Amino acid sequence: MRGMATTHLHPDLSLTLHESGAGRPVLVLHGGGGPATVAGLAEALSRTAHAITPVHPGWDGTDRPAWLTGIDDLALAYLQLLHDRDLRDVLVVGSSLGGWIAAEMAVRDTAGAITGLVLIDAVGVRIDGEPVTDFFALDPRAAADHSWHDPDRFYQDPADFPAEELARRQANMATMRVLAGDPYMHDPELLHRLARVQVPALLLWGESDRIATPAYGDAYAKAFGNGRLHVIPEAGHLPQIEQPETTLSLIETHLRETSTSR
Numbered sequence: 001m002r003g004m005a006t007t008h009l010h011p012d013l014s015l016t017l018h019e020s021g022a023g024r025p026v027l028v029l030h031g032g033g034g035p036a037t038v039a040g041l042a043e044a045l046s047r048t049a050h051a052i053t054p055v056h057p058g059w060d061g062t063d064r065p066a067w068l069t070g071i072d073d074l075a076l077a078y079l080q081l082l083h084d085r086d087l088r089d090v091l092v093v094g095s096s097l098g099g100w101i102a103a104e105m106a107v108r109d110t111a112g113a114i115t116g117l118v119l120i121d122a123v124g125v126r127i128d129g130e131p132v133t134d135f136f137a138l139d140p141r142a143a144a145d146h147s148w149h150d151p152d153r154f155y156q157d158p159a160d161f162p163a164e165e166l167a168r169r170q171a172n173m174a175t176m177r178v179l180a181g182d183p184y185m186h187d188p189e190l191l192h193r194l195a196r197v198q199v200p201a202l203l204l205w206g207e208s209d210r211i212a213t214p215a216y217g218d219a220y221a222k223a224f225g226n227g228r229l230h231v232i233p234e235a236g237h238l239p240q241i242e243q244p245e246t247t248l249s250l251i252e253t254h255l256r257e258t259s260t261s262r
Contacts, residue, residue, distance in 0.1 A: 029078070195223065
């Protein structure tokens with residue numbers, strides 16, 4: 001199956017997925033900005049792998065059942081997806097909120113389906129002295145200044161958005177607030193659980209990220225049983241957009257090095 005499709009995990013939970021390419025399965029998880037923030041990365045990965053990119057329930061107009069209220073619920077749903085598809089030797093790549101989901105999946109993956117992780121400027125843990133910026137409190141200009149190495153290039157004035165695009169973004173933020181707003185952008189139990197995750201975890205971090213700093217990323221990487229940090233210059237919170245070639249190269253190397261079917 002390739003292209004856009006819907007798969008049913010529960011009677012009241014459906015997932016919208018985009019699939020492309022062939023080879024090792026790579027689950028690509030977007031952050032709060034929605035599927036568009038990882039679409040280019042997934043397309044590039046599909047040249048050498050089987051890229052599977054879900055839309056998190058509640059984003060971009062998709063349905064979110066009332067019981068799905070936490071990142072742990074998403075992690076369990078995606079583990080069920082891997083189980084239902086009988087996918088093995090999976091690399092999970094997650095950006096920002098998607099990186100948090102990936103980490104929660106890894107600590108719950110008792111079946112051993114996941115054999116590699118890439119967390120890109122991930123949130124999800126609490127690091128003393130390095131708080132995650134309250135994104136909900138930022139106006140659009142401040143959000144751009146915190147998110148990008150070159151904010152002038154990527155800033156978009158909401159006044160220029162069509163009404164439907166503005167509504168989509170507002171609905172996405174409302175869903176993110178439900179799933180990650182309290183406690184804000186972290187699971188209090190996750191940090192100490194990461195030591196049990198022995199699959200190789202590569203944490204990629206934009207040097208200019210002011211949402212979650214490289215120091216936050218360094219502490220995150222050290223919490224894994226087998227984690228390492230790579231800082232990407234001239235990039236902020238979304239290095240896959242600001243430095244796509246560098247980001248892709250690092251992920252593809254990790255893809256090759258972590259495969260159990262080599």
